[in-house]
Amino acid sequence: MADLSIFYLYDKETKKYTETRHAQIDPVETEKAGKTIYCGLPQDATYEPVLEPKDGFDVIWNGSAWEYREIPKPEPEPEPTPEDIKRRKIAELKAQLDSTDYKIIKCSEYSLAGIELPYDIAALHAERQVLRDKINELEG
Numbered sequence: 001m002a003d004l005s006i007f008y009l010y011d012k013e014t015k016k017y018t019e020t021r022h023a024q025i026d027p028v029e030t031e032k033a034g035k036t037i038y039c040g041l042p043q044d045a046t047y048e049p050v051l052e053p054k055d056g057f058d059v060i061w062n063g064s065a066w067e068y069r070e071i072p073k074p075e076p077e078p079e080p081t082p083e084d085i086k087r088r089k090i091a092e093l094k095a096q097l098d099s100t101d102y103k104i105i106k107c108s109e110y111s112l113a114g115i116e117l118p119y120d121i122a123a124l125h126a127e128r129q130v131l132r133d134k135i136n137e138l139e140g
Contacts (some may be wrong), residue, residue: 006021097132104124
């Protein structure tokens with residue numbers, strides 16, 4: 001006979017084991033019966049003891065017993081096409097270009113205020129132009 005003080009919950013949709021809980025004692029029914037009576041079993045639970053975990057498997061409630069169901073292996077990532085590689089490289093170069101925008105804005109602000117520029121604008125322009133040239137070459 002199953003231990004009625006412990007029950008095993010499973011997901012309503014997937015039926016996958018989720019957790020073990022201790023049942024609550026029903027004080028009214030316990031007093032009436034003169035013995036320990038536990039509150040009712042939730043719909044998504046069973047008193048049937050759950051199987052031990054097993055690598056690569058989920059423990060599933062089939063309606064009358066626990067069973068192992070193999071966890072599907074994820075599909076391997078497809079090899080990137082040359083076009084995918086090119087798009088990624090362009091995105092990386094544009095991100096590098098974007099990451100220096102604040103320096104251009106800061107130099108512009110300093111220039112308008114008549115303050116010495118915080119960065120070497122010629123070197124900054126040259127670095128950014130190299131990035132633009134690489135982007136244009138890849139996009140062309």
